[in-house]
Amino acid sequence: MAIIGYARVSTDGQTLDSQIAALKAAGAGRIYRETASGAKSERGELARALKAIAAGDTLVVTRLDRLARSTRDLLNILDAVAKAGAGFRSLADVWADTTTPHGRLMLTVLGGLAEFERDLIRTRTGEGRVRAKTRGVHMGRPPKLTTHQKREALNALADGSTSQADLARRFNVSQATISRLPR
Structure with missing residues (x-):
């Protein structure tokens, strides 16, 4: 049952020192360090950290924005952590702690809201497509021939x-x- 830390900064000019100190104070034995934009989906050290976690381990970050670039990204990462049988904790965001019942409840609600939002977007997009077709807007690729x-x-x-x-x-x-x- 290891505590695994993940620290990330966006640019080379920033330092990981404060994150590493906080993660060590929280008991992290291994800390994966990365300098990469949060907008990048390919974050090698995060992938290594997710591969390294095992059942009973806890992945710890200093803040949620150090881990995920969006709600969907966060939920995907937390799903990978849960599938490994591990827990997750954010030091600054105390509600984001899957090692406690309250934290699991909050993240379940967050996941439900994200799914609800996806369904709303899908419905609005479908309705917009129907309205556009009734106005005579062509959907799909343009014809090759006039x-x-x-x-x-x-x-x-x-x-x-x-x-x-x-x-x-x-x-x-x-x-x-x-x-x-x-x-």
Whole structure:
């Protein structure tokens, strides 16, 4: 049952000293140190820390913003910690402590709110898509051929004067695009 610390600063000009001191005072035996922007999803030392935790261990950070860049990122990291059978604790954010019943409750509520927000966004996006379609907005990729080009290609195919391959070269599209034209 080890206490594993994770300390991160965003730029080379910043120092990890105060975080490391706080993590050592909290009993961290191993501390993973990183200089990387929180916006980067690839944080090697965080990945190593998550691989190192085992059942009964506790991952400790000084503040939540040192660990995650968003609520979704935080919930994903905490899910990885929970799957390892470990706990999580933020020294400055006492409510973020999965080693206590109150902390688990707060993070469960936070997770529920994030899921609710995702569902709301999905619903609003779907409604917006429906409204846009009723206004005649085209969804998806733009057509490869203009209406005039389609008509010209269909006429050429109908009178047999040009092959699909020749039309594809003329309009700079694939032969499949020509073959899918409705006849």
